[in-house]
Amino acid sequence: MALGRRVRPLVALDWGTSSLRGARLAGDGSVAEERAFPLGILTVPPGGFPAVFAAHFGDWMDAPGALCLIVGMAGSQQGWLEAPYCRCPAGFDELAQWLAWVEPGRIAIVPGLSFEADGVPDVMRGEETQVFGALRLLGAPDALIVLPGTHSKWVQVRSGRIESFATLMTGEFYALLRRHSILARTLPAEDAEPHDEPNVDLNDNAFDAGVALALRGASLLHTAFSVRSLALFKRLQPAQATSYLSGLVIGEELRSRALASGSVVVVVGDTRLTGRYARALAQCGAVTHCLGAQATWRGLHEIAARIAA
Amino acid sequence: MALGRRVRPLVALDWGTSSLRGARLAGDGSVAEERAFPLGILTVPPGGFPAVFAAHFGDWMDAPGALCLIVGMAGSQQGWLEAPYCRCPAGFDELAQWLAWVEPGRIAIVPGLSFEADGVPDVMRGEETQVFGALRLLGAPDALIVLPGTHSKWVQVRSGRIESFATLMTGEFYALLRRHSILARTLPAEDAEPHDEPNVDLNDNAFDAGVALALRGASLLHTAFSVRSLALFKRLQPAQATSYLSGLVIGEELRSRALASGSVVVVVGDTRLTGRYARALAQCGAVTHCLGAQATWRGLHEIAARIAA
Numbered sequence: 001m002a003l004g005r006r007v008r009p010l011v012a013l014d015w016g017t018s019s020l021r022g023a024r025l026a027g028d029g030s031v032a033e034e035r036a037f038p039l040g041i042l043t044v045p046p047g048g049f050p051a052v053f054a055a056h057f058g059d060w061m062d063a064p065g066a067l068c069l070i071v072g073m074a075g076s077q078q079g080w081l082e083a084p085y086c087r088c089p090a091g092f093d094e095l096a097q098w099l100a101w102v103e104p105g106r107i108a109i110v111p112g113l114s115f116e117a118d119g120v121p122d123v124m125r126g127e128e129t130q131v132f133g134a135l136r137l138l139g140a141p142d143a144l145i146v147l148p149g150t151h152s153k154w155v156q157v158r159s160g161r162i163e164s165f166a167t168l169m170t171g172e173f174y175a176l177l178r179r180h181s182i183l184a185r186t187l188p189a190e191d192a193e194p195h196d197e198p199n200v201d202l203n204d205n206a207f208d209a210g211v212a213l214a215l216r217g218a219s220l221l222h223t224a225f226s227v228r229s230l231a232l233f234k235r236l237q238p239a240q241a242t243s244y245l246s247g248l249v250i251g252e253e254l255r256s257r258a259l260a261s262g263s264v265v266v267v268v269g270d271t272r273l274t275g276r277y278a279r280a281l282a283q284c285g286a287v288t289h290c291l292g293a294q295a296t297w298r299g300l301h302e303i304a305a306r307i308a309a
Numbered sequence: 310m311a312l313g314r315r316v317r318p319l320v321a322l323d324w325g326t327s328s329l330r331g332a333r334l335a336g337d338g339s340v341a342e343e344r345a346f347p348l349g350i351l352t353v354p355p356g357g358f359p360a361v362f363a364a365h366f367g368d369w370m371d372a373p374g375a376l377c378l379i380v381g382m383a384g385s386q387q388g389w390l391e392a393p394y395c396r397c398p399a400g401f402d403e404l405a406q407w408l409a410w411v412e413p414g415r416i417a418i419v420p421g422l423s424f425e426a427d428g429v430p431d432v433m434r435g436e437e438t439q440v441f442g443a444l445r446l447l448g449a450p451d452a453l454i455v456l457p458g459t460h461s462k463w464v465q466v467r468s469g470r471i472e473s474f475a476t477l478m479t480g481e482f483y484a485l486l487r488r489h490s491i492l493a494r495t496l497p498a499e500d501a502e503p504h505d506e507p508n509v510d511l512n513d514n515a516f517d518a519g520v521a522l523a524l525r526g527a528s529l530l531h532t533a534f535s536v537r538s539l540a541l542f543k544r545l546q547p548a549q550a551t552s553y554l555s556g557l558v559i560g561e562e563l564r565s566r567a568l569a570s571g572s573v574v575v576v577v578g579d580t581r582l583t584g585r586y587a588r589a590l591a592q593c594g595a596v597t598h599c600l601g602a603q604a605t606w607r608g609l610h611e612i613a614a615r616i617a618a
Contacts, residue, residue, distance in 0.1 A: 218565060
């Protein structure tokens with residue numbers, strides 16, 4: 001991952017609601033070391049951010065000229081320091097310009113982005129950096145990028161800037177239906193990890209059937225009930241039902257994006273989830289490129305390069 | 310509510326998942342007395358249905374020639390006696406023909422209905438009797454009827470028979486989002502009764518705004534997130550947020566029905582909920598007739614008339 005430019009040693013942090021991940025990047029952008037802690041911002045007491053940071057990343061900051069850039073909910077109202085949302089369209093330059101400096105020249109939080117459509121705002125925090133990192137990895141200035149998850153983000157990039165985006169609560173709807181709805185009675189006992197349930201193998205046929213029904217056009221309000229009715233008539237086995245439900249919610253997400261056949265979609269995330277999206281996108285006639293979640297470190301490296309400049 | 314025909318004294322029961330309601334009807338169909346108990350089928354131990362019935366309605370059954378007809382989940386696999394689903398199209402005659410007799414000639418359970426579309430079955434239990442009762446109250450052989458609730462039913466009736474129907478989990482989605490999702494953090498402390506929250510006054514403007522956004526065409530997966538983003542920018546007050554969310558889910562339900570402007574929709578249910586639907590349907594350009602939930606007793610009276618005949 002060598003780059004032409006050299007930048008300061010970078011401590012790159014992704015500090016979210018439920019976890020804290022960090023990477024130490026060399027001046028050329030290569031990852032020298034990574035650390036992860038279950039220390040999401042909700043676990044940090046008021047005023048406790050400097051101490052948590054020093055305890056877990058203080059040694060990395062001892063490197064001469066070290067710079068720390070942080071993405072994620074650490075920049076929210078409940079975080080370390082609020083980094084107000086930057087309005088779209090926005091690119092690397094805007095992010096670098098609107099950093100919220102915790103310690104001038106040394107520790108900064110990357111702002112999230114906001115976008116307004118139909119009189120309603122939408123927001124992201126952290127995904128913007130993943131998107132820009134993905135763009136660099138792709139070497140493309142234009143792309144339609146999806147970051148699937150609890151709250152999926154669909155991001156339209158043109159000329160290297162995020163032009164528009166939309167949040168879809170796909171993973172959360174899956175978890176709500178799977179855990180708390182009447183459908184939970186039809187489904188097998190819950191796996192430890194919700195949404196993508198990585199320890200449960202996907203039943204491809206059931207997943208495809210869920211996607212296919214969702215793509216036919218009915219609302220999830222209606223199609224979700226089919227988990228129950230199909231089970232009632234013994235046409236859906238409990239072991240297939242979570243895959244089928246996953247297909248229904250992901251299919252609803254894709255249908256709502258109204259993709260033209262042949263659309264190219266870049267899916268950024270962990271392999272299990274990007275695999276599901278690629279499978280569902282194929283039913284829409286879309287062409288998919290999958291990228292791992294390492295895009296965040298690359299994005300922070302690019303922002304750091306702009307600060308050094 | 311006098312009718313031309315005279316039928317046997319009728320003990321009409323609506324025995325659902327969470328409640329047991331009964332009415333004693335005179336031979337002319339008029340309601341002489343009503344009772345309600347928190348004795349849904351989930352509270353009845355295996356084999357306990359005859360005893361619960363005798364304890365709460367035995368006195369009514371002492372009337373000479375008394376007939377008991379039961380609708381609802383008492384006819385499900387977990388109920389008193391399974392009454393298999395009758396396939397659509399179906400009318401009063403099919404319901405009367407396929408009664409499941411607990412005690413021949415004396416106590417019977419009305420079958421639910423099933424309907425298949427796109428290779429997926431849908432089911433109802435109890436609503437079919439409400440629909441037929443509503444038809445009699447309307448004096449119309451054709452109608453588009455919606456019974457809003459935890460699981461809303463949209464029912465197309467032609468020539469006095471239910472031709473097709475669809476279930477939408479609107480009320481349940483509302484409750485899931487309101488109680489268990491990330492949006493719950495934005496919403497005020499929960500009222501004792503979910504979904505329609507009858508003790509909370511509707512904020513008309515917020516409700517209308519939710520309906521309007523949903524009707525514009527984006528999926529609820531996306532529009533639901535606006536509860537959070539609008540609150541983040543202080544453009545939605547907590548006191549308005551439940552009304553706004555209610556508008557989003559009901560609006561999604563209506564959009565998915567693709568109603569032509571000028572459509573006539575009959576809404577059957579309690580006043581609070583039918584009022585919300587009428588308000589939302591007006592935004593779709595639909596014409597609404599509202600009817601109270603008493604339609605069940607009228608429907609059972611009509612079935613009883615066919616047995617007596």
